[in-house]
Amino acid sequence: MNTTPAKRITIIAERLLEDRLVRDLILSGATGYTITDARGAGSRGVRVSEWEGGNIRLETLVSPVVADKILELLQKKYFEHFAVIATLEDVEVVRGEKYL
Amino acid sequence: MNTTPAKRITIIAERLLEDRLVRDLILSGATGYTITDARGAGSRGVRVSEWEGGNIRLETLVSPVVADKILELLQKKYFEHFAVIATLEDVEVVRGEKYL
Amino acid sequence: MNTTPAKRITIIAERLLEDRLVRDLILSGATGYTITDARGAGSRGVRVSEWEGGNIRLETLVSPVVADKILELLQKKYFEHFAVIATLEDVEVVRGEKYL
Amino acid sequence: MDALELLRLNLLSPMVLAFVLGLVAVWVKSDLKLPDALYTTLSIYLLFAIGLKGGAELSVTSFEMLWRPILATLVLGVTIPFVAYGILKRFGRFGVIDAAAIAAHYGSVSAVTFTAALTFAQSQNIPLEGFLPALVAVLEVPGIAIALWLARSAMTGEHSSFGSIAKELLTGRSLFVLIGGLMIGWLSGKPGLEQVKPFFVDPFKGALTLFLLEMGMVAAGRLRDFLKVGPFLIGFALLMPVINGTLGVLLGHYAGMTIGGAFVLGTMAASASYIAAPAAIRVALPQANPAYYLGASLGVTFPFNLAIGIPLYYAIANALGGQR
Amino acid sequence: MDALELLRLNLLSPMVLAFVLGLVAVWVKSDLKLPDALYTTLSIYLLFAIGLKGGAELSVTSFEMLWRPILATLVLGVTIPFVAYGILKRFGRFGVIDAAAIAAHYGSVSAVTFTAALTFAQSQNIPLEGFLPALVAVLEVPGIAIALWLARSAMTGEHSSFGSIAKELLTGRSLFVLIGGLMIGWLSGKPGLEQVKPFFVDPFKGALTLFLLEMGMVAAGRLRDFLKVGPFLIGFALLMPVINGTLGVLLGHYAGMTIGGAFVLGTMAASASYIAAPAAIRVALPQANPAYYLGASLGVTFPFNLAIGIPLYYAIANALGGQR
């Protein structure tokens, strides 16, 4: 199988931020994303309004350049006041040319 | 801890395909899989019937040989007409001998 | 972006074990965790009581030392009798100093 | 009561208004979102409840009374997909695959539209045959099967057999629950239904209202996709139900059904499936474009029937019935 | 009404039929699947509703009337696990752990089977003691605790203490909700219950029907696993409920309960837990094989009781009651 190397960014954040994060991902150049509902705890542990639900786990497959852009934006807009956590890793994508 | 290197394939697909994908994974030699319900958007963005729900996120831990088989099968059977996305990565599995 | 290398442990387990696993993670030195509800099948395939639901998928970002401790604990307490599966991988974390 | 008054009454029912609220929610970008689990639960609940009531009614209906309406329904299920397919290929210049996919949707039936028709009849105190839900089960399969057959006979290649398609349709969630409900209703009869009435019968319209709120949100999403598609398909999605609806009313009338029964059969014929058909088509004809078949059935025909079609078909049935 | 007629009526109730529909869904490989959230919601709803009704009834019952039935229930909870354990070890040649695990399930009680018995009684207009749900709470714990004690006394090693097991059982979801409902029903009394009747009382049987649809699907899965296990355990899973059920009816009878009450107590004794017990056993005796205890309790005994056991125990209670 021929696969393309890509970056996977995984973001854990309050559900409240879903729409905002998605908008920012797309603006930074991501072509898609996948979200699952999650729950968890961390060092702050304060979550707003149960009605908004718990956390989301957002993944996006992007090129290294876009990955950098996204992390910078997260840094600037969310990290100070919101419970957002982001990881970066290397994966191989099948049909990578579609997403990068 | 002694761990075994393995491949993790992560597939994002329409929920409609769940049964088919699982069958094909097992046929290709996977010994197990884990599914979470997901939602998302990508370049096509057309999803069928809300009653079928959104996407699934399917993970399976396999040996490199089985990984290759699975990706080939996906390629052949799903990639053309369905919204399927697959990534491959290296992980270490505890008690790997059980799964590979 | 400056990121910190970290270990991600992903555990798949019966939902019944959620509270126990979380307690053990924290005791081993993890500062946080994220859980999603999952379903799946493996070599045993025996799950107890539907009322308890299916599986959980538990992720935690930790330092290599803590990672080792966690895997050892899992080994000792769960692997023999419960359907628990654990993988270890390398990721880059943004603001890693917060979690490790 | 004239047609305009009927239209007004229908538009101001809580069900139609809830649908509109769902549309509005998407248009104003509200963050309202019903849980997936609620949507699935309501779908199963509505189908099962329809089945139960229909089955209990069947248990007190003679075959004598049934066979002509069933025949009429079968005729509809066979005719409509051919007509739709012909129009789409000939005038719309759609390819074989897309034409067949869309035809499958119009040949089948929408359980929610059916339910809205029942509710409309009830709120207007229009008497109805109780066995109508059984006709929904009869109408659901043939349209899809014939459309797939049309696509296959025009294509070469392997694909799954006819038998396996029929099996998939029958074991598919929606039909399975509906037929299961029918069987249970039929076996346990009216006394059985009585026991579960406060759960499956009394709150039915309220549950439908909540479901239509969600449907409105879903339809709004589809409509947006759809508007990119072009005027022919929009015209088709508005005219086809009127043609099919009229046909259905006529057949119902000549099968000796009551005015209410002919009206509901017409609505069934007019409706386009968006639960059973999309799932079947997505798997059997994955090359077909969902924006076409879902946009047409869910984005245009469904709201059209809900708001305008239902009182229209009733007016037709009424006019016809009066002539007799 | 003779036993066969009772059996027929029971088999044709919507609840039993829904269970069968669930079995069929799995056998024909339908893709029907109820959301997890619905299953959990219905479980909580049913337990809480049973508790509420029982509690409201307790608020008007004197201790005078209660103590003998409670004693009878405790005797059942202590006797059954010993009997089951003995049979399994001696004749079934099961190891200590598996024998204890299975015994725990038969010593405890299934809230859904209990509910089905109530519903059966109601539909046959059989008068009942209102405080029966309180007996469910009494029966739920001892069987499990004794079985664990049996396993422990035969094993060496640390493991959690007796007290911590009892605490885990009492704070476990099912018992917590049931007892919580009992307390609320008792404190707010009949006027309190009246306020929430359209939610917790009237739709109860319908909700149970939906729940049994899901249970059928679950049981079908378990049954398949189970059939690999061998004939002894199948025989056990069919005979044990009859023995326990008869014992329960007898004790209820001699505790001065009505025919209906003795019948329901018998059904409780006959039933095997599949909510509280599996969760407790899975954690306390993880080495035990779930295919045995779940297969027996959920795959065989539960459907057996639902379909045949309930009318059977009633027939026994009736015969006994007639003698008096």
Add this chain to the structure above:
Amino acid sequence: MDALELLRLNLLSPMVLAFVLGLVAVWVKSDLKLPDALYTTLSIYLLFAIGLKGGAELSVTSFEMLWRPILATLVLGVTIPFVAYGILKRFGRFGVIDAAAIAAHYGSVSAVTFTAALTFAQSQNIPLEGFLPALVAVLEVPGIAIALWLARSAMTGEHSSFGSIAKELLTGRSLFVLIGGLMIGWLSGKPGLEQVKPFFVDPFKGALTLFLLEMGMVAAGRLRDFLKVGPFLIGFALLMPVINGTLGVLLGHYAGMTIGGAFVLGTMAASASYIAAPAAIRVALPQANPAYYLGASLGVTFPFNLAIGIPLYYAIANALGGQR
């Protein structure tokens, strides 16, 4: 009936007891957990049902009867945030941001507390204005908007405009569903409501009971966080509702409302939002500490109002009404 008797009756209602059960569930570490989807479903259901009933009532109410109560509500919505902000900054030494965040919660309204007041009134057969739910919609927005304006005028920097905040509030789930329900109820009127009554009206109190079980579990979690915060805020969270409640009852009284109406308006004023406000504040003032505003509104004020506030405000309204 004296105040103590009212208190007792309120504390023993199934709703309040269910809330307590939820608290207990957390304290004894029960593994009870209601599905997320159920929580969301019940929230939507309750808000929509409140809206429907209020809207149907509005459809038979003249503007003549409405304008004074609406004015009173607006006065409350404008006054309370200023008072709360002042107290918190001056005596509590909170920063601008946290003071404004907390003030927003007390200036807005809790739909569940409102509902509990309605239910209390009903169970005591206290007559009420039917249009009260419309006042909830009126009260929900201004408090939050003013508090944000207070925070902004004390801060420098960009941030989202006033208009965009109002839009976010209005399209936010809770207000959208409530106003949507009001519109539907108003358009379809009493005959429309009649159709969906067995779903949205009759089971309402039971659904509220289940919801309060969950709320108890949520509040217990908040309370724990909160107790670390210090005595000033606890005192504030206990006194502020009494002040606001009294103010609300007074304004309601002078706006010519019935005793029941003034009581409910007082409860609305006394209540602190924990659905609309937290979501708005979290996004608009992310620097504010949720442990403060959620701990106060959900951990202290909500249970206080539920258990003690409601009978208290009714006693005040009653005393005032008697004077007239």
